[in-house]
Amino acid sequence: MDGRRSDTRERIRAVAMELFTERGYEKTSLREIAERLGVTKAALYYHFRTKEDIVASLSDDLRRGIDDIVSWADATPAGPERAQEILTRYGALLHGLGRDMVRFWHENQPAFRELGFGVGLRYQFRVLADLMTAPEHAPLAVFHARQALLALSWSISMMGDLPLDDDECYGAASAIASDILRRM
Known part of the structure; x- marks a missing residue:
């Protein structure tokens, strides 16, 4: 049952x-x-x-997924391998949630702000970037880490009008994000 x-x-x-x-x-x-x-x-x-309960359940999936990545990263030595694995896991999380879900989050930012979900997700995003750049957290490295994470989320959400399936979008976004990460 x-x-x-x-x-x-x-x-x-x-x-x-x-x-x-x-x-x-x-x-x-x-x-x-x-x-x-x-x-x-x-x-x-x-x-x-309520509709808010539905959105909360969807947001919880993303938050839990990011929490799992953070827990893994906390137990893993800092360095380029950890940064790449964080990026890989974050991309897999977004891809697993689906392009429509990620696009919904991006296109409905006012609803997320009003419902109070955006602040927590922004904080988690910054935590991921910090973990990718530990232990130094050089500002330019943090910038590149955030851009790599954004490449994944924005590419998955903003490319729905292109005749690419989810796997093609995910593959291209992952390659671009990894290229950005190598600049750190």
């Missing part, structure tokens, strides 16, 4: 993401999400009471 509940939650999240991406977060209602799923609003409420 638990597996079915989890599958339903994932379907709700996926459909909500589709609608948020198509129509925008503000213009999408819970009723529309339920209709697209072919369920009642009551069935939807069983899993998520």
Whole structure:
């Protein structure tokens, strides 16, 4: 039974993401999400009471993923290998969440700010860059680390209009991010 509940939650999240991406977060209602799923609003409420709850669950996935990267990095000696592995793990996390999810985060920044999710994610982003440049944290190295991380997130989110599949976008973004990282 638990597996079915989890599958339903994932379907709700996926459909909500589709609608948020198509129509925008503000213009999408819970009723529309339920209709697209072919369920009642009551069935939807069983899993998520509000749109904010859906977005929070999606943000939690990203935060937990970054927390896992930070925990791994804290237990790993600093250096170029760790920096590259942080970049690789961050890229895999974003790729695993999907291009629509990452694009949604970028295109709905006001909703994220209003819901209070953006501050924590920005802090985690800076922590990753700091871990990539430890122990010196030279300002130019931090700049390059942040640019490498941004290359992954922005490339995945901003290239939806190109006739590339998710794997092609991820591969190209990873190569560009690694090139930036080598400049540190």
